[in-house]
Amino acid sequence: MEPKLRLMIVDDELIVRESLLNWLRKYGHEVDTAASGSEALEKIEQKPFQLLFVDIKMPGMDGLELLERVKKEYPDTLVVIITAHGSIESAARAMRAGASDYLMKPFKPDQLSLVMERIFNQQKITSDYRYVKGCLDQITRFDNIIGQSPPMEKLYALILEVAQSDASVLITGETGTGKELVAKAIHAKSPRAQLPFVAINCGALPDALMESELFGHRKGSFTGAEHSRKGFLEVVSGGTLFLDEIGDISAKMQVDLLRVLEDKTIFSVGSKTPVKVDFRLISATRKDLEKCIEEGSFREDFFYRINVIIIHLPSLRERKGDIPLLVDHFMAKYSHETTKHVDRIKPDALSLLNAYNWPGNVRELENAVERAVVLSKSRTLDARDFSFLKPAHAAPSSPQTLKAVQESHILRILDEQDWQITRSAEILGINRVTLHKIIKRNNFSKGT
Ligand SMILES: Nc1ncnc2c1ncn2[C@@H]1O[C@H](COP(=O)(O)OP(=O)(O)OP(=O)(O)O)[C@@H](O)[C@H]1O
Ligand SMILES: [Mg+2]
Known part of the structure; x- marks a missing residue:
């Protein structure tokens, strides 16, 4: 079955637009029209089209010029040229300039079907197809990493090992x-992949709760324990x-977990019967555990139990490529997710993202792109779409003047203090009136 495509007919004659539109819609394609080259470009800037039918003779920008611009800026978009009968020369020129095929006016529906068929056979690769394929490759490789x-x-090699x-x-x-x-x-690539992956956030649970979550409890072992429940250490089986x-x-x-790791047996809360457990342990932390050991908040023997293999993940700063x-x-x-079509990014935006420091790493980048996509009015993101990234974390790309450093420092403090002037002035060691003057002089405002 042929895939359903997003198509556009570009022709200054209404009758051609309408007849083509009706035919193409019959095949179930999503079809749009434009009466001129510039209208077509505006629409392509809003959302991607896989295939354009373009009349050669149009007032203003003609079909050949549109073809050239499309091929230069949107190389994934295919173009079929429509020419008047007899002007085989311009058809040939269009093919040389990158058109996929041509139609001679007047044409019949079966000629159109033939052209469509040829195009599908020639190249099935549209940008959507490439995206889906790219995702599949990534997923089959490493769980979307x-x-x-x-x-x-x-890292990939290490995960497999x-x-x-x-x-x-x-x-x-x-x-x-x-x-x-x-x-x-790691779990997905391991021999345990078909068995449960149980995640517990140790930071989020108070001790007593964590104990009963991990080890389970017997009915009546504490107030509120109305039923016996298996703990995660058992559920993970x-x-x-x-x-x-x-x-x-x-x-x-x-201490409790250390014992479990050594004995591979547990006692649920309120029970004296030991239960055998079997699991593979993976832990994660943002903290420097060796420092925690020095400070006395982390046990050394426990540390050696959990870090037989250490995997350190690079920050985004270390892999800006x-x-x-x-x-x-x-x-x-x-x-x-938003059913928008945002699929391009301008070089100025990429260099801005590249200059930024990314203290929140990939999560922060993901949130930034989500926000830019949601607010974007076109299919192309530019530097303005990322103006919310705080300048404080932008790595200086060239030597800065003292004044610039001063200004960005003041802005950072203001942002951090949510623009509370009194607090910010206190931190900066200046008085409020001075701070007000600086803000006014530099035209600072929230979100600058
Ligand atoms: N290499 C990557 N490829 C794609 N997405 C990623 C990558 N690294 C992180 N992410 C995404 O970033 C977000 C944060 O990832 P994750 O929760 O694994 O980070 P974390 O290191 O556990 O962070 P934290 O210490 O704050 O818990 C997730 O939405 C995740 O999908
Ligand atoms: Mg995490």
Whole structure:
């Protein structure tokens, strides 16, 4: 079956537009029309089309010029040229300039079908198709982990290797670098893949709750325990246990878990019967655990138990080469979710993203692209779509003047203090009136 496409007919004659429109719609395609080259370009800037039918002779921008512009700016878009009968020369010129085929006026529906068929046979690759295929490749490879930079290639190799063993893994890295994603990928590539993956956020649970979540409890073992319940250590039954934010775990819980890792048996709360457990442990933390050991908040023996293998995830700053790939991925993801068509990004926007420091790493980039896609009025993102990125984190690309540093420092403090003038002035060590004057002189406002 032929795929359904987004098509546009560009012709200054209404009758041609309408007859083509009716035929093409019969095949179930989504069809739009434009009466001139410039109208067509405006529409392409709004959303992508896979195929254009373009009349050669039009007032203003003619079909050949439109063809050239489309091929230059949107090389994925195919163009079929419509020429008057007898002007085979201009048809040939159009083919040389990159047209996929041509139609001679007047033409019949079966000639149109023939052209469509030829195009499908020639090249099925539309940008949508490429996107879907790209996603599939990524998914089958590594659970949606995007990146081709050298540190990421090393990471993929490590994931595959680690997945085959049963050793405890500790994943470290700044916030938003993909620790949870990597934990899931290890599980998915491991022999335990068909068994449960159970994730617990150690930072979010108070001790007593964590204990009953992990070990389970007997009916009546504490007030409110109306039924007996199995703990996650039992529920995981042969799968992978993911302890997220392990740096936040209490001293008592460290001891309890250490014992489980040594004995592979547990007692549920209120019970004296030991239960055998089997799981592979993956933990993650943003904290520097060795420092926590020095400070006395983390047990050294527990640390050695959980970090038989350490995987450190690179920050986004260390793999900026992956930014375009990540941006493409997130544009496609959020275009799909919002049913908008945002699939292009201008070089000025990319260089802005490249200059930024990304303290929140991939999560922050994902949120930034989502926000830009949601607010964008066209299919192309430019630097203005990312103006909300705080200048404080923008890495200076060239030496800055003292005045510029001063201004960006003041802006950063204002942003951090949510534009509370008194507090900001206090932190900056100047009085409110001076701060007001600076704001006014520089035209600062929220979101500058
Ligand atoms: N390499 C990547 N490719 C695609 N998406 C990614 C990548 N790394 C992270 N993400 C996305 O960024 C977000 C944060 O990832 P994740 O939750 O795994 O980070 P984390 O390291 O656990 O962060 P935190 O320490 O804050 O919990 C998720 O939406 C995830 O899908
Ligand atoms: Mg996490």
